[in-house]
Amino acid sequence: MSTISESELLAQIPSQLFINGKWLDATAGKTVDVQDPATGAVIKTIADASPADGMKALDAAVAAQDAWAATAPRVRAEILRKAFERVIELKNEFALLMTLEMGKPLAESLGEVAYGAEFLRWFSEEAVRINGRYGINPEGTGRTIVTQMPVGPSYMITPWNFPLAMATRKIAPALAAGCTVVVKPATLTPLTTLFFAKILQEVGLPDGVVNVFTTTSTAAVSDPIILDQRLRKLSFTGSTGVGQSLMKLATENMLRTSMELGGNAPFVVFEDADLDKAVDGVMLAKFRNIGQACTAANRIIVHESVAEEFAARVTERVKAMKVGRGTEEGVTIGPLIDEKAVAKASELVADAVAKGATVATGGHAIAGAGTFYEPTVLTGVTPGANILTEEIFGPVLSITTFATEEEGIRIANDTEYGLIGYVFTEDLKRGQRLIEKLQTGMMGLNVGVISNASAPFGGVKMSGIGREGGAEGIHEYLSTKYTMTPNPFA
Template sequence: MTAGHFTVEDPATGRALDTVADGGPAEATAAVDAAAAAAHDWARTPARQRADALHRAFELMLREKDRLADLIASENGKSASDARAEISYAAEFFRWYAEESVRSSGNYGPSPAGGTRTVVSERPVGIAALITPWNFPAAMVTRKIGPALAAGCTVVLKPAAETPLTALAIVRLLAEAGVPEGVVNTVTTTDAAGVVTTWLEDARVRKVSFTGSTPVGRALLRQAADRVVNASMELGGNAPFVVTPDADLDAAVDGAMLAKFRNGGQACTAADRFYVHADVAEDFAARLGKHVEQLRVGPSSCADNEIGPLISAKAVDGVTALVDSAIASGARVVARAEAPTGGEGHFFAPVVLADVPADADVVQQEVFGPVAAVVTWQEEDELLRMVNDSEMGLAAYVYAGDLQRAMRLGESIDAGMVGINRGLISDPAAPFGGVKQSGLGREGAREGLHEFTEIQYLSLAWPES
């Protein structure tokens, strides 16, 4: 029995949506018990059977797309269109890993010295602890569960306390798809530290995969080091968006609207700092401002709304403080959208700032809100110094008319992912992850599957004839 329950709220209204079990260390241990009991059989389940279950889960998610999107919109607050897009994206991880799970890897060959043969194969890493954030409550769950199950791992999952309903719904669909009992085990909780510490101190847990803030990631890495637990970390971002003087400004503005305002800017890949060449900065900011002023801000209950609330009142206060500080430092407001007023819901009006000092907090920190801060540059050396003067290195965006110049700039940026003349970079078939303090390891693509495997080799005595 769990110690109690907690309430999940709609950030657009503050009203209660549902209550879920509030687990603690005891429930965390019980989840590992169940994962351990199922681990042997699941690891030895033929890859084709694991693939079939994942493919059925993909089909079930598409069947339930509207219901799942409504859940996301309700507990996360994102717009109806963003929520539907997330379900399509999230489901694709199940299909991708259904296909990848049957493509075995390894090699066999003679030793150069002779007398032996070497057989190299991959095996499941073991029970995996998965910790997911609130901003993409479906995609972050499937992006971790998909490869873990494909590799033959059983998992224990802790979704964010702000958005547990979507995760619970997806886990139920996995059971309907034929994933055996004990393979996926969910603990909803308001005691994240207690649950995750229990997992990291349990000798049966051999993998931790976390998506969230860099400070929390650092703490988890310290804990994982005590038992040398295999760790994947997808941490914070502060993505630069570069516009060169020869860029197609209409295309750059369209890309900026995607890169900055998807999910209200509450994404680790969101463009936060816009470095626009001085020759086109005023024009770019004006064009972007016109688009931002037309954004429809409000609850997802109205299908026409494009920007929902921020996740909490604390988030609104944080974004407001960054904007106010920038204005006090000399930045000017180019444009603002209109947002609901009256106190209900955690809404923030999207804004475009120009003449922003390069050292302003709104540039140096991850904003996690609908704020576009425009900094001007003139020389590429100056540009790259500003772009790379950050502890973060997750995503970046470059818009340039000359493709070779765009590629050169992209390759010079310290980031794990760079969008060249496009504002959307996430793809289940591509390796998602960053450098520096934006994380360790990759999710998605074949690389995401490798994160849940370990390499073993057998050395066979093989007398030469």
């Protein structure tokens, strides 16, 4: 690991708005404090943008759009590649910064650096593979030319739970496609994105192509940007409710939208599952990022014949987890992001217990500094418990049971969400059936982690629209243009 101290690292992180290649104070002079959730201490005070600052950022993106779109794909690719290499060089600094502002253990932060950086490398390779086609129309009277054009200036709103990966997953395909961007990171964890903007500047990204601001006046700053006719794309990751509101605004100018919204992931364990694999898988799917992930397993649905053994094995593993500040050696569960998250976890656990569930381990907030909640296992969760319908975003694993494949599928699909599902079975045909029957945009078959830069990430139903990552990801920032020309031989 890097020997850089926390204070030395934080001194390197910009505290201003990044607009048109310059670091600027907020017009109104307002600031906002960023806290370490493990201690409650303020670690950095940064600029708090006003609506005027937001429009400056959009102005810069609009002004830079034509030149960036005309920049050779290879040049765009090389900038992204240099950014990838620089992020990897600074992996320890990025990891420590994420642990400080978000709370996840350092080992997980390092994993996010590798994952987040991979979007830069992947889309550097996709930038030079934006293809069209040429052909003879069926009547033979002309020629059709189909090209892919950059959508244009894009506004990106990122969440707090994966500060680097959520930024690179949006910024990288946009830049590869030839789009300029305005980025608003969450005020709870803005420092990683500001640090990344500094890296983009270092590797030669032209002024105005990426602009970053933070604000506590989200609607007042964002709404005018979204309603401005010069903006052509909106990408948001966050709650379904906020996503619905943003989509309504986006219809005013028919913006292209990408929405990665809430999840309520089922984790289905069949009677023929390899329980060693299933337990390993659920520990990853549930407790990665302290359970604060839209892909987190929210409903553990286990066949009644193996439920008792599965619960015993999982409980033993959970009891061994170490809670603490993410910088401490051996810690596997850090703090939740804020007091609201702790309160929600407490409320959902209490509701489940009141409706018949049993607490096998954990079940309480941890007193003292920081926003910690015990890693928890609930067994015997009954229909009607709120934890089966609400995304908990915390380290609480709830187990319910089923008797038949049909019942398991019905329970898994009994949600308005459809982001991801996990299935553990050694029956190949059953696995194939679940691929077709599970109503989700993604599925893990005998694996507990599926996120990969080369694969399309996204959901169905109320979990959103569009895809990020993979070959599909760059097309979210491209517009198809068709041209007819005369038959050159006529």
